Amino acid sequence: MQEQFRETLALKEALKHFIEATEELNRSYTALKEEVKRLSEELSQQKNLLKAIIESINDGVIAINREETVIASNQKAKELFGIEDGKKIHTFLPNLEGELEFYTIDGERKVVKVSNFPLKQDGKEIGKVVVLRDITRERELEEENKRKERLSAMGEMAVTIAHEIRNPLGSIELFAGLIRKEGDPEVKRWAESITKVVKSINNLISNMLIFTRPLHVEKELLELKEVVEECAEAATHALREKGIELEIKGKAIRAWADRELLKQAILNLLINAIQAIEDRGSITVEVGERENEAFISVTDTGCGIPKEVQKKVFDPFFSTKKRGTGLGLAIVHRIVEAHHGRITLSSVPGRTTFTIYLPKDGEDSPRHSP
Template sequence: MIPAPEIPAAGGAQAPPFAAPSRAALRWLIGLRLVVISTLFLGILIIQVNTQQLLQLEQFYWLILVSYGLSLGYLVLYLRGLTTRLQAVIQLLGDIGVVTGCVYFTGGLYSPFSFLYLTVIMVAATMLRGGGLVFAGLSAIAYGVLVDLMVFGVVSVPANLAGVVVPLSSSRVLYQIMIHVVGFVLVALLVSYLSESLRTARSRLREETERAQQFVALTDQVVRSVSAGILAADLDGKVLHVNPAGARILMIADDTAVVGKPLEEVMPLVAHDWPSLRTRARTQLLGRLEDDLGDSGVRLGLSVGPLEDERSNLVGFIVNFQDLTALEIETERRRMRDRMAAVGEMASRMAHEIKNPLASISGSAQMLTSLGGLDTKDHRLLHIVVDESRRLSKILDEFLDYARPHQATHKPCNIAAMLRDCMDLLRRSAEITERHELSVDAPDELIVHGEEHLLRQLFWNLSRNAIQAMPDGGRLTVSAERRKSTAILVWRDTGVGMSEDVRQRAFEPFMTTNPYGTGLGLAVVYTAVEDHGGSIDIDSAPGRGTTITVELPLLPEVE
């Protein structure tokens, strides 16, 4: 974890004495100074215009002119990018000088404008952490030196105040200076404390805001990262939010476009209605429900529960859902593997028991054909026995080859080249007529780590099955493409298609609709795909042909 930054205590004891102010604060200070100077200048002009007596205000004009000049210099330093801390110190020192000049021209010790030092001290305490006491001391020194110089005659009294100033005793002068010094220090302490308290409050608020933002960002990232869909809706059933996984499941291109739409439109259910679900979900979490997503063919598993705010007030509903289609497919595949393993083991044992008597039958029939005294009919019947025994023995050999575990001899194989070879052989087979149209679309190279014999058998069985499904002719299209780290192979025919029952049982041993087939072709295909860590899927319906998709992992080094 990243430790939270330390927050300095009020008063600035643990902080550097001069924390750099922001550039925005400097802009405000320059602008405010110009406003004050311009207001003072305008007030002097109004006084001069409205009186018939000529007032001696030349000193104030010079003071205003100097202030404008200093402000121009501050602006140049700001534009040149001088460090903000140094700029603040320079400006505040200039302000002490201007205030000291104003106090001098208005009577020094008798001046009513000595309170202006307090504005400099307050600005310093606000802008510079610890700067209040520093500039309180500088203000006290400037004021005390000015008063001492005027009292001891080092600096003459301004001409406009000649004869007005009343001499005071040394104790009175010292008392006046001490009153100002104590006032400067007290104001500096008070404003520094308040400023530091404000800084601390702002720092804590900033930290809490950052923590809240981080928590919101983390929560949003978690919601976006989960594979399940999450949808929030208000009490009226209008969508407030849907995470990316939910948008993918609901086939929504832009998850923000559905905000404000009713649940019935965003997630239409077949067997449930949303008004009743919302009514029930106000007080309890509705357990796992299953339903179809409209007519999309997607099977959803979902739960609906109340959505509450931090005060436990009901503000809407939360829907958790996931696509069960892939889970059902995977469950069906597991059942298929278990069923095929059990059938294969049982049939393998039966095949071994059948082969031995079958060999005796075939051998005995062949010996009988060599004996004399048999007529033509007897010879024909014995030949039938021998031929059928051989055919049955071939079927048993094929099945034993299917059921027998294969020793892995995997090596890099270019399945794109294998596909083209398979289609060339198929074009030359006796099953192809002029009414059949074959095409193959594959890149030059698709390398998988596999057993070449099994892969060629896989391609041949699928291609031959497609041709047999088109006895009156049709089109067979075989395509192959690379999709990230997977090879996608597709056989698409325009044949008779399969019923749903046949499609679900297509990979079972001895399952066939061809009276001359063994029913082992697709079973061998399924086993070969499983051995190579891939997957196979059949999309078919009577009268609209069949599409078989095989996915095989590519070699990592050639991805």
């Protein structure tokens, strides 16, 4: 009996220990669970922070493994090249070093600098980090500066030529005038032709001189769409003759500009667009705003401008047309520059866009500026 009692007591004692041990285990388990939860939250926070850092970089960032498969990429890389994780990098990017120039589906030119760095983990190279930097704007500025240098050199030459030609031209005009008064009818007609030619040469010289003299800019607050509509009206005949549809898009936007000069610039773009369309086609003029600029873009469905030609179109006297003076775009450039604006060009066969950007804070700049 006593033996039985002792056994029960021992069993009870063992049970008590067992329960205590289970409780201890339970406590440890809960603590461990909490620790795991805390660690995974910390890990996920770290991951989110890393992701936020990579997403905040204004460059495209791609990580690839040794097999050149994309293991991570940020949004910017996806926007620039449609990069997808899990795919081979060469399906998107032929070279991992150098400069890449291409056109987006919207016909917008992009220049991207590609560079790569070793991706190391615990001192071991496990792949590469590829960085894509959008240098389109920098490239545009570089081209703009080169263009300005060329224009000023040509401008100096133009002044000399203009003076040399204008003097004898004055005499020719004077004598032709005298002959027109005195001569017989046939001679009079010749004299009239001479006067006409002299006028067109004079016109050409005036256009040339636009590059050399400070432009007199008289700014007023203009409703850009209204100005575009006036230009469209002036081009009605030429548009109708070629069966070209013209669409004017965009909301009402106002900017400070010289009405006559801006009209001259838009009209030059419109005429070029019309001339670029062989037969039928359409032209879209859009008025809009972007950050601190207002813009007017002229897009045509014409022949397009080959890449090697694009660099030269703003040069005075550059023309691919039989009867072109090659001064149209140079004048547009000059006018835009005098408004402290800028002009960009993007072109693929069947779609060419020239965009004039005007600063929106134009009211702060002097009304009469060179």
